[in-house]
Amino acid sequence: SFKTGEYKEEIKPELKNLKVAYVSGTAAVFTWESNENANSVVLYDDSKKYKNKAENKDNAKNHLVTLKNLKPNTIYYARVYSTDKSGNKSDYLFKEFTTLPTKVLDSEDLSLSYLRPSGPGDSQIAPDRIKATFKTNHFAKGKITISKGKKALGSKNVDYGTEHSAEFIGLKPSAEYSIAISMTDIFGKKKNANLTVSTTKVFYDVLIPQMENDKEEDIIVLGQEFSFYTPAVALYKAPDSPRIYSIINNKK
Numbered sequence: 001s002f003k004t005g006e007y008k009e010e011i012k013p014e015l016k017n018l019k020v021a022y023v024s025g026t027a028a029v030f031t032w033e034s035n036e037n038a039n040s041v042v043l044y045d046d047s048k049k050y051k052n053k054a055e056n057k058d059n060a061k062n063h064l065v066t067l068k069n070l071k072p073n074t075i076y077y078a079r080v081y082s083t084d085k086s087g088n089k090s091d092y093l094f095k096e097f098t099t100l101p102t103k104v105l106d107s108e109d110l111s112l113s114y115l116r117p118s119g120p121g122d123s124q125i126a127p128d129r130i131k132a133t134f135k136t137n138h139f140a141k142g143k144i145t146i147s148k149g150k151k152a153l154g155s156k157n158v159d160y161g162t163e164h165s166a167e168f169i170g171l172k173p174s175a176e177y178s179i180a181i182s183m184t185d186i187f188g189k190k191k192n193a194n195l196t197v198s199t200t201k202v203f204y205d206v207l208i209p210q211m212e213n214d215k216e217e218d219i220i221v222l223g224q225e226f227s228f229y230t231p232a233v234a235l236y237k238a239p240d241s242p243r244i245y246s247i248i249n250n251k252k
Contacts, residue, residue, distance in 0.1 A: 003098070009084070009086040009088065010086070010088060011086040011088060011090060012029060012084075012085050012090050013034045013036050013082045013083070013088065013090040014034065014035045014037060014040045014090065015032050015033065015034050015080070015081070015082060015091070015093050016032065016033050016034075016093070017030075017031075017033045017088050017187075018030070018032040018093040018095055019031050019032065019034055020095060020097045020127075021139070021160070021161075022139040022160075022186075023069070023097055023098075023099060024099065024103070024105050024106050024138075025072035025098065025099055025100040025101065025102050025103035025104070025105060025106055025118075025132065025169050025185055026068065026070050026071075026099070026103045026106045027066060027068050027070060027106060027139075028066070028067045028070060028076070028129065028137055028148065029064065029065070029066050029067075029069060029097070029160065029186065029223075030042050030063075030064070030067070030078065030080060030095070030099055031062070031063060031064050031068075031084075032063050032067045032080060032194055033061060033062055033063065034060075034061050034063065034082050034090065034231065035061070036057060036061065036084055037059040037061060037084065037085070038060075038061075038063075038082035038083055038085075038090070039055065039056065039058065039059060039082055039083055040054045040055060040056040040058075040060070040063035040064065040080070040082055041054075041064045041065070041080065041082065042055070042065045042067060042078050042079075042121075043055065043078065043079050043080075043081075044067060044076055044078035045076065045077065045078065045109040046071070046074050046075060046076050047077070047205050048076070049075045050078070050079055053175070054066065054067050054068075055134060057082075059085060061096065063082065066093045066139075066186050066249065068186075068187075069218075070099050071099065071103075072099050072101055072103050073098070073099060073100070073101045073209060074098065074099050074101065075096060075097075075098050076096065076098070076112075077094075077096045077206060078094070078095050078096065078097070079093065079094045079103070080092065080093050080095070081093075081097075082138070083240045087181040088149050095171075100131060105137065105138075106138075106187065108138075109189060109191070110137065110140060110183060110184075110185045110187075110189040110190065110191040111136065111137045111179065111191060112134050112136055112137050112183065112191055112193050113134065113135050113136075113137070114133070114134055114135045115132075115133075115134045115181075115193065115195065116131075116133045116134070116196050117131075117132070117195065119128065120198065120200075125155055125197060125198075125200055126199065126200060127171075127173035127199055127200050128169060128170060128171050128172075128173065128197065128199070129168060129169040129170075129171055129199075130146070130165060130167070130168050130171060130177060130179070130181050130197050131166070131167040132165065132166050132168075132181070132195065133142055133163075133164065133165040133166075134164055134165075134193075135162055135163050135164070136161075136162050136164065136183060136185065137160070137162075138160065138185035138186065138187065138189065139160055139162060139185060140160065140161070140162070140164075140181045140183045140184060140185040140186070140191075141157070141158055141160045141161075141183065141203075142157075142158050142164075142181065142183035142184055142185060143155050143156070143157055143158065143160060144156050144164075144166040144179060144180070144181050144182075144183050145179070145180045145182075145246060146168045146177055146178070146179050146180075147177065147178045147179075148175065148177055148178075149175070151226075153168070153177075154168060154192050156168075158183070160186075164183075171199050172199065172231070174198065174199060174200070175198065175199050176196065176197070176198045177179070177192060177197050177198070178195070178196055178197075178198070179194065179195040179196075179197060180193075180194050181194070181195075187240045198228050200215060204214070207214075214242055217227070218241040224236060
């Protein structure tokens with residue numbers, strides 16, 4: 001007979017892709033990856049003694065830790081590590097960074113800029129989809145929700161960053177939609193914005209002439225416009241085949 005004992009993994013996590021994803025006058029954001037779920041710890045200061053500590057206790061493979069209350073125009077030294085649920089601690093990864101000269105940006109309210117779609121002719125609008133993009137002045141995350149009338153059709157979470165996007169597909173042509181943006185930055189500041197966007201029309205007015213030439217591999221029909229999203233200057237139809245090709249920018 002035998003008795004099993006409690007198994008304890010003794011393989012330490014492996015870390016890679018350490019980055020300072022954002023830095024301002026008083027804050028910095030560190031990101032890295034690990035090959036297994038583990039917590040996130042950053043030790044740092046401005047003298048390589050690593051006296052300060054910031055951590056994220058969530059077990060994950062993608063790590064994010066925010067350092068706050070930093071001094072402007074200062075070189076900081078940091079080392080990061082992760083510990084898995086069995087207590088195995090990774091090797092350190094090292095990084096240094098310099099904060100911005102002032103804390104003016106950090107004292108500003110969170111703002112959104114370069115919001116698109118910006119109008120009816122915006123290229124980010126199509127008959128069946130809308131892509132919303134914008135920038136934030138601070139490192140921020142949030143949610144984008146699309147609605148038709150009073151009914152919410154779906155939401156997408158937006159990860160931390162300063163450039164953000166979300167695309168909604170399966171929409172109806174020539175219909176009006178509302179897009180609600182809700183963001184929160186690393187300082188806890190919030191900002192909301194709303195857009196009203198109408199999808200574009202779909203054009204099906206295509207007339208294919210009767211083809212009688214069976215000697216040519218392809219037959220060019222000049223002067224015929226064909227448009228779902230981009231107008232074409234001509235159509236090809238292969239003999240004895242139902243396939244029809246549009247000609248856009250001199251390409252089939």
